[in-house]
Amino acid sequence: MAYRCRRNYTNRVPTTWQEMQEEKVKELTEFYIPERILYRDEHINNIREVFTRFKKHGTAKNLLIQGFSGTGKTVCINKILTEQENSFIYISGAQQVTANQVLRSIVDLNFSTRERLLSEAIRKFRKSPTIIIIDEINKLKRVEEVRWLFNDLNTLYRETGCPIILITNKRNVLGLADHDAVRTLFFRILEFKPYNALEIRGIIQDRIDLVNKKYDAGISLPEHFLPLVAAISIKEAEGSARLGLFLTNDCVLAEEFSEEHVRKVIKELNSGEWVEFIRNMPSIEKQFLKLILELASKDRIIPIASLVKLGGDYPPQRVSQIVNALQGYGLIERIKSKIDKRIVNVKFVSDDIAEKIDKIMELES
């Protein structure tokens, strides 16, 4: 799950630590683009290669960058983009949630049909070839949109040869694309592994040192703090530097570094994230989640056949897709019946999660 920093950051540049505190510590939020990126030299070189090859030869291999949220994907690509004088287009799926919207912002035009957009894009990129970068493609609204986007990019690449760099938090995006698109686009995969505890500590300490130096802030973290924050970032968010910095930022502002406080912050953050997550879920998935909750109150293990029977007029394959989606979010899991292997059941991965969803659904309805 993505962790967002909820603090606002204004553009005025504070110069002292007092001002900095009043304005919130930008350097400790995700709105700050660090000059120094730690532990990712190899990744940066790999990405840079696409740009140098393209400049030199007019072509380059397509790149799929994947890794959990907070593993430094956006900061690395950002660093490279700041070095480039031109010849790239960067857009983020966070704002464009359909394939058509992505295409529209690539072409920078508002044609309504996909065909016109595509032919316009081809015309444009034949005339001036450029690297196309799409960040956060996992934010596209539905899996179909991801498939359509891949098909559009397939056409675009075939017709123009412009290199494409895709960035995603989710592992299985290529699995959502048609074979033909996967075969033509032939992505080289660049994996951003989750940070380990030492790396998270290193990133946070480096940022604290920067703030201390820049604003004479005199922040000193108690010894227990960084190991604790690193452990939580790994447990709660797959080694996300974003979460580590978020927790640190909150504690610095509150001038409170106790374990109790850190736990309180993470708890509040979690419940906020969950509400947002459930709210943004496609309504059909929500509907089935609700059904599973209802059934789970009687029996923890629910046959998929019951979901098909009680879920309305959806064919079994559709129900299975929805179960896949809920499983993909890490909410439920499939288990085969021990007695009859043909019977497949689902259950919540933990009572904690079932309870959490139950509470949120109650508030939402």
Ligand SMILES: Nc1ncnc2c1ncn2[C@@H]1O[C@H](COP(=O)(O)OP(=O)(O)O)[C@@H](O)[C@H]1O
């Ligand atoms: N290697 C790194 N060195 C310094 N800061 C980092 C590093 N990786 C991540 N960060 C910080 O963590 C936050 C999240 O990084 P980001 O690149 O946005 O993650 P992603 O795009 O993978 O979700 C940013 O605020 C960034 O400053």
Ligand SMILES: [Mg+2]
């Ligand atoms: Mg990112």
